[in-house]
Amino acid sequence: MLTYIIRRLLLMVVTLFGVSVVIFLLLRIVPGNIADILFDSAGLIDPAEKAKIVADLGLDLPLPQQYAQWIGGLFRGDLGFSYVSEKPVLDEIAPRIPITARLAALALFFSIVAGVPLGVISAVRQNSGLDYGLRVLSLSGLSMPSFWLGLLILMFCVHFFGTIPIYDRAPETFWAWFAMLAIPAAAVGFRSSALIMRLTRSSMLEVLGQDFVRTARSKGLSEANVTYNHALRNAVLPVITTIGIETAFLFGGLIVTETVFNIPGVARFLVEAIRWRDYPMVQNLVLFIAIIVVTVNLIVDLIYMVVDPRIRYSE
Amino acid sequence: MAGWLARMALVCGLMVSAIAGVAHAQKQGGVLRVTHRDNPPSASIHEEATISTDMPFMAVFNNLVIFDPDSEQNRPDRILPDLATSWHLSDGDRKLTFQLRDGVRWHDGKPFSSADVKCTWDMVTGRMDGKMRKNPRKSWWFNVKDVTTNGAREVTFHLNEPQPSLLVMLAGGFSPVYPCHVPGNLMRTHPIGTGPFKFAEFKQNESIKLVRNPDYWKPGKPYLEGIEYTIIPSRATAMLALVSGKFDLTLTGELSSENAKEIQAQVPQMQCIVQPSNTQGNLLVNRDKPPFDDPRLRRALGLAIDRKAFSEILSRGLNKIGGAMLAPPEGLWGWSPEFMETVPGYGGDVEKSREEGRKIMRELGYGPDKMMPLKVTTRNVASYRDSSVILIDHLKSVYIQGELEVLDSSVWYARLLRKDYAVGMNVQGTGIDDPDVQFFENYTCGSERNYTAYCNPELEKLYRQQSMMTDFEARRKVVWEIDRKLQEDGARPVIYQSQGATCWWPHVKGLKLAVNSIYNHWRFDDVWLDR
């Protein structure tokens, strides 16, 4: 097991190295750089001034040298300076992470709380009207653009409550945070909950058909007992996997939702940074996202391994 | 006995406060919350040309002189002292000397002096290097030969030629006085000024916070405790937030007249003003590259445009129609309606113009079965795209089949610079309603903002001639003729002059806007909250 973990960690480093190269190159094949964008606001380009900015920011250096500067800085804990704000990247990113983390956690919480029980109900009542209703509901959850849902919620709130949950200052208490983020989190989480529900349902169905469940039934255990003690415990594994997959997908939802609800988290910030060609910001943010995704996947696999010793990890 | 005394005291107190109320109705305190549309590229007003920087940071600074806030129109004859207490012309109007205010301090405690003024204009005229990353309004100061000081309280601008508009440019929001001792990158991220509000915080894509400057040189001002701008890129969200009471004021000119109508439908007491936003939609036609090197084709292009339809669609007919200069009554220098009738393409009968355009196109070998293909280039910004869509629709009327090419903002100016386009749809603003600003920024040979590089030696002479004229009526006649020539030549055909709306709750008092500029009234030292 230890060798497995070490191997996975090494692979993680390789993956992250790859991500860093990909994002680095992808950004630099972009026509136009920060200098063009800076002039954009001034409505002109002065070639001499532009050349000076490019030189100041080191954008005229050979690519390998620029890359080495970035990665070298990373190892020293120096993420560089934002081109736009001229402040250290870390100072820009760090305060935004908790906001997005809270939103994502709340969304995940909602989606599990709603998705798992509904999935179980749907499986237990397979092919009933309730099952069909829930399946259609979950499919529609997967079909609605989350920004549309967000817009509809905003309109609804203004219409009925006269106010909207938009972020204008940092809340101070836990409940204030909850109140601020609950509605956006529900908008993002709806899609995930639909996915989790579908997965819970199908893995429940698979487990319900298996031998040990039949044995449990034949032993005369109550249906509820069978469902919750035997089937659900085993069906939870694939759900854990989904949660791993969802971390990556959740992020896509967070981008549009943070935009709609004006939440100053990392997801929206990434879009702005891409627009500004703020290379140091984009590079580090994307690498950060990749670290999260890869780490979550590793953790999910480890949990899997602990929970289900039948799985071997020789590849 | 005691009770009677107390009652008397109460009555007297009420009377005193009632009298005081008449004289000093303004209440102190409160934070003004404003919506902002996007992340300002930097906090340095001299380095930017956008309202995104100008509006939030103007309150940090002072100018030498300023447009009289009580005048609804920015006018050369309504200019008041700011950091300068008085000024006079000498040497055949080629020297403009300012006496400066005493006892003014920068927000960091250092005293303000004439050296700061000299420093600022040495910087923006390009004579001093290194402080700015970019200098968008260098063309404004073409006539300033030198700036000299005489002691700490006197500064003189030396001009090549007399220029009445110089004072007008100094009065605009884009001409603050910068401190000499603060390095450039700090001015972009943490500006220091002498103004009524101190810079407190600028969080990228999130918020800008200013706090009251307790040592402001105008006694008793400002009234507000602070100003907070929250960046809300989605206009729909910003409107919802304003209506729900989370904000007091919107970024000026950012809403459309339709938006304002919708807001007032929800909150009838909301104050909304729709006024020219100093931006115009115009066409960039690449006259150096075939096929548009043919003046007949340029003319046909111009004849296809139905300016009224643009105005109707984009603003329910509120957008004004005019040339390069803002149309009256808001604008000082625009054509009178009678004069406009005489300019080709501005007459009322669009069908007649288009028939003429089709005739030209038939002569060039095109027709309903053989449309001329054309790429219309524009930026990936909503206002640009919307205008281009209408343009392409109109071009069909003269047998031109337009295709839209949408460019990212990062590529747009580089392409313009390379002249790599046929027809571009462009939207642009000018800070001040003034002919010098307009002509020398956008139409003179060699200016960086002259995207089409239109260069007409005959007009160059006229630009300079009008620039020196002191008689308003006579100067306006020359300006009208220049503007007509620009439109006839298709230098950069102006399609519409935009209108923008600004909304605020009625508890915001003392807000004074001008009808011919959105850039010059954001000092906020008279604004107070009646909550």
Place this chain on the structure above:
Amino acid sequence: MSTTVSTDGPITPSAMSDLWYMIRRYPLGVAGAIIMSLFVLAAIFADYLAPLDPFSTNARASLARPNDVYLMGADMMGRDVFSRLIHGARISLAVALGATLIGSGVGAAVGLACGYIGGWFDLIVQRVTEVMQALPLLVMALVITASLGPSLRNTIIAIAIPLIPTVARVIRSNVLSLREMPYVEAAKATGMSEFRIAVIHVMPNTLAPLIVLATAQLGSTILTEASLSFLGLGVPEPYPSWGRMLSESAAEYVRTAPWLVIFPGLVISLVVFGSNLLGDALRDALDPRQRG
């Protein structure tokens, strides 16, 4: 979309044969197929179905309410929403089909190659797909559209690229298991070349999971396009893209012109819904192990 699709199971001919059986067996799937057919028909015959020119602006119809002429109202520029939605089907279909075909095609080729060539090639491709999977789809698509610039073609490419690794992985594992199948072994014994085995025996059998996977991706490509356009980075004007129709400018008129927000959102949801229904049914029919 979840892509935990299993790998074996050839197409069962009986599942394709009886329409009535299909309707009874997969009522939701048939509903999905109907929705998708309408969608495809709208895209193909848009020129005949749309009552008005989707590009023609009209000042007098600006923000017109739904009426006899403008069935679903008109937008700010007076363009007919209904006609734009019908023509928008073309854009959505182009994006969905284009991105899915490119993504699945390239992914399948890469997966086949990995499964067959193996060794170093496989190892390197595996690492590359891991790199691509470490980035959320929308983030990848965002960076790619920003790099390439806004256009229909670039949007398709930007959405297709993140699909490649998912498909490649599934096909690869499928190929690996197929290679162990007795009939492949038998073909090998007769001296058939590896390339011919791949084309004749292995490729047809990867088709079923590929179809299932591709259908499952259709919906998410449409949603990704909508999100990109909403963020201002997808298919540009004047194309009547559904995502673009739903973007910022529409949201501003939510009180005075709610049809600008409601109809495009509904149409997107409906089509994605249809493709999901169809995808589920196809999975059940073609890939019985995943049946739920």
